[in-house]
Amino acid sequence: MIEFHHTYKAYSNGYKALRDVTFKIGKGEFVFLTGPSGAGKTTMFKLISAYDRPTSGNVRVAGREISLLKPRELPFFRRHVGVVYQDFRLLRNRTVFENVALPLVVRGESTLSIERRVMDVLDQVSLFSKKDCLPLEMSGGEQQRVAIARALVHQPEVLIADEPTGNLDPTLTNEIIALLEKANARGTTVFVATHDHDLVKRKKARRIDINLGEIQLDQ
Ligand SMILES: Nc1ncnc2c1ncn2[C@@H]1O[C@H](COP(=O)(O)OP(=O)(O)OP(=O)(O)O)[C@@H](O)[C@H]1O
Numbered sequence: 582m583i584e585f586h587h588t589y590k591a592y593s594n595g596y597k598a599l600r601d602v603t604f605k606i607g608k609g610e611f612v613f614l615t616g617p618s619g620a621g622k623t624t625m626f627k628l629i630s631a632y633d634r635p636t637s638g639n640v641r642v643a644g645r646e647i648s649l650l651k652p653r654e655l656p657f658f659r660r661h662v663g664v665v666y667q668d669f670r671l672l673r674n675r676t677v678f679e680n681v682a683l684p685l686v687v688r689g690e691s692t693l694s695i696e697r698r699v700m701d702v703l704d705q706v707s708l709f710s711k712k713d714c715l716p717l718e719m720s721g722g723e724q725q726r727v728a729i730a731r732a733l734v735h736q737p738e739v740l741i742a743d744e745p746t747g748n749l750d751p752t753l754t755n756e757i758i759a760l761l762e763k764a765n766a767r768g769t770t771v772f773v774a775t776h777d778h779d780l781v782k783r784k785k786a787r788r789i790d791i792n793l794g795e796i797q798l799d800q
């Protein structure tokens with residue numbers, strides 16, 4: 582479902598953020614991505630979601646080679662991938678409902694089907710009662726759950742979550758991980774970047790560890 586093959590990524594200033602990265606994540610897997618700040622985790626996620634391209638080597642996601650996607654193919658490609666960003670990226674002047682509905686609105690779904698999907702996913706993240714709130718009227722953990730709902734609303738095959746439990750207390754961390762596990766149980770391939778080593782130990786999932794753009798461990 583996600584495959585890197587001898588992948589390099591250098592930024593325009595020449596910095597090599599990924600160096601010869603090779604790994605494969607199969608359909609339905611749950612995998613953690615760990616590594617210190619600056620290791621290259623967000624860079625890897627930018628390639629998976631086709632927001633950036635590798636300098637050399639391959640990145641294949643949901644059967645498509647990222648480097649070969651044409652601009653007009655990007656919206657269709659992104660239907661396969663749900664992204665939870667490190668900084669949430671919620672629209673602050675839109676309600677919870679409107680934020681979560683956005684991927685479906687962009688896709689031109691009918692109002693009725695949008696309403697049904699958004700209500701269902703807000704129920705899953707226990708935020709049904711907050712659907713008319715603005716993001717800034719909510720706690721950090723609630724905003725994080727809205728970001729997860731938005732990433733899941735179009736039922737993507739792949740979910741990538743960049744530090745989805747950063748700055749959350751242990752109870753909220755467990756809640757967020759339970760949400761990701763629920764999506765995984767429904768067949769979504771889940772790839773989660775985290776700094777939380779206790780969490781990784783507890784969950785006993787596969788872990789890919791990177792440092793300075795190179796894979797240090799994959800087990
Ligand atoms: N646009 C850019 N131009 C140049 N260098 C960049 C750019 N974006 C990231 N980098 C560098 O690439 C390296 C990897 O960055 P990345 O954001 O992938 O790290 P990360 O593992 O996500 O770190 P964190 O845990 O702090 O989020 C860092 O050294 C960073 O300074």
Ligand SMILES: [Mg+2]
Pocket residue numbers: 622623624667743
């Ligand atoms: Mg990052």
